[in-house]
Amino acid sequence: MQKNVFVYCNGNSKIGSGHFWRCLNIADELRKRQLAITFLYTSLSDKLQQVLAEKEYPGTALNTTLKEGFTEYLNGQSGKQRRNLLIVDSDLTEFYELDFQNAVIQTGTKLMIITVNPNFKYVSHLILNQNILSLSQNYDTSKETRALFGPEYFIYKLEYRDEGVRKKTKTNGDVLIAFGGADPCNYTFQLMKFILTKTELEHINFHVVVGPLNPQLDDIMEMCSGVGNVSVYYNTIRMKEIMQSCAIAVCSPGMVYWESILLGLRTILLSSSPREKPIAKFLNDQHYGLTISNYDEPLSIKKFELLEKELVLGTTEFYSRLDHLRGMINPKGVEKVAEEIEKILI
Template sequence: MKVAIRTDASSQIGTGHFMRCLALAESLKERGAKTRFVSRHLPEHLRSMLAGKGHEFVSLDRTQNDMPLDELAHAHWLGVSQAQDAADSIRVLSDGAWDWLIVDHYALDTRWESALRRTTKRIMVIDDLADRQHDCDMLLDQNFYADMQARYANKIPSHCELLLGPRYALLRDEFRQLHNQVKPRNGSVKRILVFFGGVDVDNYTGRAIEALSEIGMSGKCVDVVIGAQHPCREQIKAACVMHGYICHIQTDKMAELMAAADLAIGAGGSATWERCCLGLPTLSICLAANQQRQIADAAQEGYLYSPATNKELEVVIKTHTIALLENEYLRRLISRRAMHAVDGRGVVRIIGNMGCSGIAMREVNEDDSEKLFEWRNHSGIRSVSRNAELIKWEDHQKWFSSAMCSTDRILLIGEIGDVPIGVVRFDKHEGSAEVSIYLVPEDNRRGQGRNLLLSAERWIMHKRPDIKYIRASVLGGNIHSQHLFLGSAYRVEAAHFIKQL
C-alpha cells in the first residue's frame, strides 16, 4: 500500500497536526505501507525525524506567488492559494498511483481535495473544525463533542465514512502499551507535568512556571517539556534551574513522563488525548479559539478540568492548581473517566478501516472443505484449540455442512493475492459474535494475525452491520493470542476479550 500525507508544522501552525500524522504513518509503515510526507512548512528537526524513521519527505516551494489566498479562516497557514498548493502537490505525487492520500490541514478544503483525486484511489481528511466542505472517502475527527454525529452534516459526500471521537485518537504505540500498565490516579500529587505544545510561541510555559513558583512545590517534582524551537528556550531552562524543576527539550519520552505524573497543566489539542489515555488529571488551558468547544465539552464529560474564566493566566493556573491539589476525589474521577474514553488503540481502528493489510476476505465455499480439514487437524492449530483431538473426516463433513447452511455462523478465508493465509470464524448471537482465528499452518507469512483479524472485522462491519460487538475466548496458556487481541483494540472483560465495532 502507498500512502501520501499532506500536512505542515510551524511556529504558527504548531506541531500537533504533524505528530498525529506521524503516529498513523508509523503504524502504516509497520504493516508494510510506503509512506511519503508532503509539506510546505516543516522545521528541520522534524524533517530529520522523518528521515530517521524511514519515511519519504518532499518539500513544496515556499516562494509565495501573486495569487490571492482563499477565504478560509486559516488560509494564511498555507502561504499560497489552494490552487497553487494543489498544482505543487500533484507534481510531487505524479510518480505513481497512491492508495490513500491523507490530508491534515485547516487551510485545505474540497477544492484542493477534488483536484488531487487524479493522484490517489482514496482520500482521508483529518479535521477538528467542521468549518468547510470536503471531498473525501473517510473523515477522522478524534475530538469529543456533544454533537459529534451532526457536526459534519452536509459537509462531506454521502459515501464518506466518518470516524469520530477519542476512540480514534491518533496516539503513538507507546501510549497504548502504557495504558495497559498504569492505574487511575489515587493519593496525593507528587509529580506535576507542564506542557503547552511543541511550539508555544507565546511562552505560556514560562507563565505557568511563574504561577507554580508562587504556590510552592516543596516535596513535589515538576517536569517542564518544551519543543526544540521554543522562542524562550534559554529563559525556560534558567527558570527551571532556579526553581528546581526538570526541563525536557524535544523529548521522546513524553508517554513515560505522562505516566509518571499525578497532575498535568497544559494546552488542548492532541496532547489532550495522550493525557487521557494514561489517566493523567489535567488543568487544561484553552489557547486557541478553535479549541474552546473541544475543551469545554471534554470538561463537561469529566475527561479534564478547565475552568470557564477570563482571569489572567497566572491567576487561573495558581488558583485552580491549588484546588486540584486539594481535591483527590476530583482527580481520581477525572483519571478514571479519561482512561475509559481513550484506550490508545485508535490507530489500530483507523488502519483497520483503511484496509491496509493487503488481505482480501472471502466467504468459504464448498471447495474449501478439504483445506479446512487439513489445516484444522494440524498439530499447531489443535494445540491452541478448545478441542485438541484429531477430527475425523466424517465429523468434519457434518460440521462443515452445518456451518455452510447456518445464518449465524460466518466462515471467512483471508488471502493475499490467490494465496490463503488464514481462517476466521464468527458465531453470531443476537448483536454480538464470538471470533475464532488461525493462520494457515506452515505458511511463511508470519506476523499476519492482526492484519487478518482487522480485515475480517472490516468485512463484518460492511457485510453484517447488525453485529456490534465481537468476543474472543483464549486458552490461558495461549499468550500469542492474548497479545493478538489486546493489540487489536480488544478489552479484557472477565475471561473474554471484547471489542465494539
C-alpha cells in the first residue's frame, strides 16, 4: 500500500518561513518512516524552493487556495492502492472552514490541520497546536478528530532533539536578536538602530541573526559593520551554537522562542503577526517571558527603554515560572506527531 503525504505551506518575505521549516521537520521524520512526501504551495520563495530541491522533495505550485484547486489535485492522486494525507500549515482561515475540510475528506484523503485558531469547527482527522496556549483554549472538534496540543508535540529541529532541557542560565550575558527568515515587522533593524546609540549597552555582546528574506539585510550589515560588540550572522547553520553562548534572546514567540527555552535562555518578546499577539500576551502573563511590543504597535521610546532596562539589570520577575514551562517540553515531539500520522494512514 502506497502512503503519500502532501504538505501545504508557504514562505515568503511577508509571512516569513516558520510554516515551511516546521513542515520540513515533519516531512523529514515521515520520510524516515517510508512515507512519500510532496510539498504544495501557492507562494514559496526561490530560496525555500531550493531547499526542497536540495533535499529531493517534489514540489508543486497550486494556482489557487480555493478548495476546488485542492480537490482537483487530490482526486488526481487517488487510487485503490493508496493512502493519502494532506497536511495544511497556514494562517489563512479559509482552510479552517468546514467547506474546505469536508471537500478534502470527500476525495478520500485524510486531513491534518496545523492551527492556532480555536474559532472554527474542526472535522479533520488531526489538528496540531504545539503552543502551550492551546492547553487553555476550547476547540470544537468532531469525535473522529485527534487533537495534538501543547509543547509535548513541539516540532524541534534535529539538532535540538537530543539536547534535553537545560537549567536556567546566568542572569547577565550575551544577547541573541533573531526574528526568523523574514522579520516582517523590521524589528532587527529598529532594535539595532537603538542599541547602537546607547553607551550603557556597549558592555553587552549582541549576536544578530538575519534571515535570507529580510528586506533590510544590507542596511543591517552596513549599520553593524565594525562594531566591536556586535556579530551579525546571515542565514547561519550555527544557530544552536550561537544560542548556547547567550543568556537572553530577543525574538518573536515562535521557533526561536521555544529553542531558547529549551537551551535555558530568558526571552524578551515582540510579536510579528496577529497569530503571535495572543501567544505573546499569554507567555508574558504566565511569567514565561517578557513581552514589550506587538506587530500592530509602534516601537515607542518607552518600549526601547524597557528593553534597555532589562538588558542592563537582568531582572527575574518576568521569568518566575520558566521551570514550570520547561517541565512541559518534549524535545522529541515531532516523533509523537509522526506516530499519530502513521496511525491514521493504516
